Structures are given as structure tokens and as C-alpha cells.
Amino acid sequence: xxxxxxxxxxxxxxxxxxxxxxxxxxxxxxxxxxxxxxxxxxxxxxxxxxxxxxxxxxxxxxxxxxxxxxxxxxxxxxxxxxxxxxxxxxxxxxxxxxxxxxxxxxxxxxxxxxxxxxxxxxxxxxxxxxxxxxxxxxxxxxxxxxxxxxxxxxxxxxxxxxxxxxxxxxxxxxxxxxxxxxxxxxxxxxxxxxxxxxxxxxxxxxxxxxxxxxxxxxxxxxxxxxxxxxxxxxxxxxxxxxxxxxxxxxxxxxxxxxxxxxxxxxxxxxxxxxxxxxxxxxxxxxxxxxxxxxxxxxxxxxxxxxxxxxxxxxxxxxxxxxxxxxxxxxxxxxxxxxxxxxxxxxxxxxxxxxxxxxxxxxxxxxxxxxxxxxxxxxxxxxxxxxxxxxxxxxxxxxxxxxxxxxxx
Numbered sequence: 001x002x003x004x005x006x007x008x009x010x011x012x013x014x015x016x017x018x019x020x021x022x023x024x025x026x027x028x029x030x031x032x033x034x035x036x037x038x039x040x041x042x043x044x045x046x047x048x049x050x051x052x053x054x055x056x057x058x059x060x061x062x063x064x065x066x067x068x069x070x071x072x073x074x075x076x077x078x079x080x081x082x083x084x085x086x087x088x089x090x091x092x093x094x095x096x097x098x099x100x101x102x103x104x105x106x107x108x109x110x111x112x113x114x115x116x117x118x119x120x121x122x123x124x125x126x127x128x129x130x131x132x133x134x135x136x137x138x139x140x141x142x143x144x145x146x147x148x149x150x151x152x153x154x155x156x157x158x159x160x161x162x163x164x165x166x167x168x169x170x171x172x173x174x175x176x177x178x179x180x181x182x183x184x185x186x187x188x189x190x191x192x193x194x195x196x197x198x199x200x201x202x203x204x205x206x207x208x209x210x211x212x213x214x215x216x217x218x219x220x221x222x223x224x225x226x227x228x229x230x231x232x233x234x235x236x237x238x239x240x241x242x243x244x245x246x247x248x249x250x251x252x253x254x255x256x257x258x259x260x261x262x263x264x265x266x267x268x269x270x271x272x273x274x275x276x277x278x279x280x281x282x283x284x285x286x287x288x289x290x291x292x293x294x295x296x297x298x299x300x301x302x303x304x305x306x307x308x309x310x311x312x313x314x315x316x317x318x319x320x321x322x323x324x325x326x327x328x329x330x331x332x333x334x335x336x337x338x339x340x341x342x343x344x345x346x347x348x349x350x351x352x353x354x355x356x357x358x359x360x361x362x363x364x365x366x367x368x369x370x371x372x373x374x375x376x377x378x379x380x381x382x383x384x385x386x387x388x389x390x391x392x393x394x395x396x397x398x399x400x401x402x403x404x405x406x407x408x
Contacts, residue, residue, distance in 0.1 A: 015039040017403065018196055018205040020184050020219055022050040024160055024389050025381065026211035027167035027178070028396035033209075034174035036400055041176035042205070043168075044198045046183035046215070051164035053289065054213050055389060057354030059238070059269040059277050062086075062096070062156040063387035066103065067257060070123040073370045074387065077398060079125050081391030082156075088393060089158055092166050095272045099251035101155035102137055104146035106338050110256045111148055117256065118150045128153050143248040143340050155252060159272045160389045187222040187378070194377045207403050209379045214288040214357045216382065217301070225375035229359040229367055229382055230305040233288050233298075236280025238351040239332060241268075245347035249276045253339050258318075266335040277351060278336045284312070284319060285355055310364025359383035370395065372402055379403050 015037065019030045022045035034041040047053075062082060068075035089096035105114040114131075121129045130151045132140070137149040168178045179201065186197040187208065194208040212219045217231050241249070255265040269277045286299040302308055312319060329345060337343050359367040359382055370391075371382035379402055381395075388395065 015207065016205045017041050018194065018203060018208045019043045019211060020208065021045065021211035021213055021215070022047075022164070022168065022178055022180070023053060023211060023213050024051060024055040024164045024167065024392045025213075025384055025395055026209075027051075027164055027171060028392040029209055029211055029399050030176060030178075031167050031170045031174065032393075032396035032400045033403065034171055034176045036397075037403075041171060041174075042203055043171060043176065043178040044182045044184055044196065044201075044203075045178065045180050048180050050168045050178065050180075051161045054354065054357060055164050056161045057291075057352060058160065058386075058389060059267075059280070060157045060160055060272055061101075061252060061269060061390075062158050063390045064101070064121070064126045064152045064155045065124040065387075066101075066117060066121040066126055066129075066150070066152055066155075068120075068124065068387075069368075070120060072368075073398075074368070074391070075124045077370065077391040077394040078387045080397075081387070081394035082154075084393035085158070085163070085390060086156070088166075089163065094159060094162050094166060096156055096158045097272065098154050098156045099270050100140070101152045101252040101254060102132075102141055102144065102149045103152075103254045103256060104137060104144060104149045104339050105256050106146050108147055113256050114148055114150060121150065121152065126152060126154075141250055141253060143342055144253055145341055146339065157252075157270060157272055163392075184219055184222065187219070187224075189376050189378070205377075207377050207379065209381070209399060209403060211381045211384070213384070214355060216357065216380070220380055220382075223375055223378045223380070225373075225378065225380060227373070227380070227382060229361050229371065230307060231288065231357045231383075232302060232305070232308055232311070232360040233285040233290055234282045234356045234358050235285040235290055235353060236282055236356060237332075237353045238277050238279035239329075239336075239348040240351040241276040241278065241343075241347055242349050243347070245343060246274070246276050248340050248342055255339065266332065268336060268340060278332070278348060279351075280354065281332070281335075282356070284308075288355070288357075290355055291353055305360065305362075307360040307362045307364045310362075311360055311366065312364075314364055356385060357383075358385055372399060374402060374404075377404075
């Protein structure tokens, strides 16, 4: 029995809840529902291991909450998520290092944007934000240059795939299951249940939570809820610094972001276990798992969404620049040299890239905030871009509060 209400007729019974997607968000949701709700949870994952896509293809940064509009769901869940993630990593002996972040203004024209960013960070409750001049930023990062910066000393790095694996263990220890190689093929609500076809399995649930990431649209269509936003994938390429060039970066060095976009620009990121990543950029991909240029598996669905072409018409100049940066190593290098001018082409080698699931509205607007909605017995996470990994434990609590409880 999951719990009791004030009257016997409202007594909660053991719920059977399915979660689609074994990324860090889906696993955090499953753990929360199993632990706090006492639900019998089953996670359905199409790949052969957890964290196979966005969770396992990012730079590992635990964002402090600098960028997000105060009062937004992103801002609130990011700040809550940082505290929960730090505590979780400590409890399970997972690596978590507060290496600090500099957001650097490279020109005087960027100073007003930098000042506004500092105010936003303070409004969001980011602790110990400091505004630095060019000399002070060199004290933090001796090889970096700029006319000013803001410093977030508690911005951290961690191993998100390791967190995902630990969450999967938690789910199983709480009596749930994580079923790998179980792609969802069909969803149907019938007789008060959600019936799912997943590989050769035919489970039935009281509720279904979809945390499908790059596969969100396909699962939403199966549930009869295509919605008014669609996932448009953006591929991000990375380079890694080689040899002694890794010593040129102590922590995290970021540009002042363009306020028109939810992307943060090419940055330099120290990694758990050593090494420094440079990137990512943001290039429209033509496959939901388009880690390679030649993968165009989903171009009809992606270009068939009216919002994709409207977005492209509005932002084509930036798109051309990003494509050029992907194809020409020198362009990518110059983006990094703006902040660490000692870097040379010989210092960079290709690293594993990633694909970001970015929701785009019908009018072409890039949707910035998290979106979660309910369609019958199905809860759909429509948009969970960065800082979703940082916020995952807080997102899980938020979603658990949305999933209707089963009563008798």
C-alpha cells in the first residue's frame, strides 16, 4: 500500500506507472515516483544502456542558474536542482567539483549585457556572484582575456552518466525495473489503463510519463497528443584540448550569450577526470539522433514542421555562421581564441559531439522554458533542454506533483 488518505474510500492504492526514457530526467522521475509515491515503476528505454543520448553527450556542467529569466520554471528548478544534485552526489560518492565559471565580455559593447546577466543571476539566488574587470579575471584564469567578467565560484562539473546509472540502481532497489532494448511502438488508453507496446512487451499502467528527449514527438503522436511545439534537433560539435594546452584552462570559460538564443556559444569546459572540451556550437540536424552530418533520417519530419522553416528564415545568418564553424576548424578555433588567445590549431582534436532536443513553436520561436503537460493518463515532458541534467532531481519532484494520484 503506497499510503493512506483521511478516509478509507480515498485510500491510495499501489500505482503502476510507466516512464518512457532512461535519460537522467526519466530515471530521476522514476526514482521520485517510486520513493515518494510508493509507485511500482517501470522504465522503458529503447537503447541497450541508460543515458545513451543527451545525458551521455554533454559537457558535464552543473549550471548555477545565471542565465534564466527570474520566475521561470527553468530558474526555479535549476536552483533547486543544483542543491539536490550536490547532495545526491555526496551521498553516493559520485564526483562533483565546484571549479567555478567565468562569463567573459570580450568587447566593451558586451559590458551592458554582462551587467544585466549579473543582475539576473542575483535575482535567481545564485550565490557569491562577482563582477570582475579585465585584470581580476586574469587572476582567476591567467590565460584568459576580456574587458570584464562575472564569476560564479560554485558552478560545478559532474559525471552525468554516472548519476544516471546510480539513479537506475535506485529505481531497482525501490522495487521498480529498468527495461532496456524496449522501444515504445504504440500507446493506447483503454479501460482506465495506458497500454504500451514496447519491443516484445505489452505492459499496462495506471499512468505513463514520457521523458523521451529526442524521441518526444514520436511518443507524443502515439499518445494522440502531437501538441503545438515540436522537437528540432541541434547538433553540437566539440573539440578537446591536447597535451599541455589543457593547462591553459582552470575551470569554465563562457562567452556572453546572445539573448536571442537558448544556446550559450562556444565555451571551454574542464572535465571530471581531466581534460578540457571546447564547444559546442549549434547546427540544425536533419535526424533526431544526427550525430553525423550524413545522417538525414528524419529530415521530412523536421522540415515538415512549419516552425522549422520559420525559424530558419529568421535566423539563417546565424545558421550559416554555425555551419561554417562546424566545417572549418579555423573558425571554431577563432571562437575559442577570443577568450584564450594562446590556443593554436595543433592544440585541438575532435571529440564526441551531441544532439540537443530543442522545442520550436509553430511560429518559429525557440522555446526556452521547460514544458510539461497532461493528456489523459499520459504526462508529457515536451521541452527539457539545458539545464535539464542539472535540474533533473527538481524536475522529478515537479513532475511527481503533476502526475495524478490513483485513488479508490
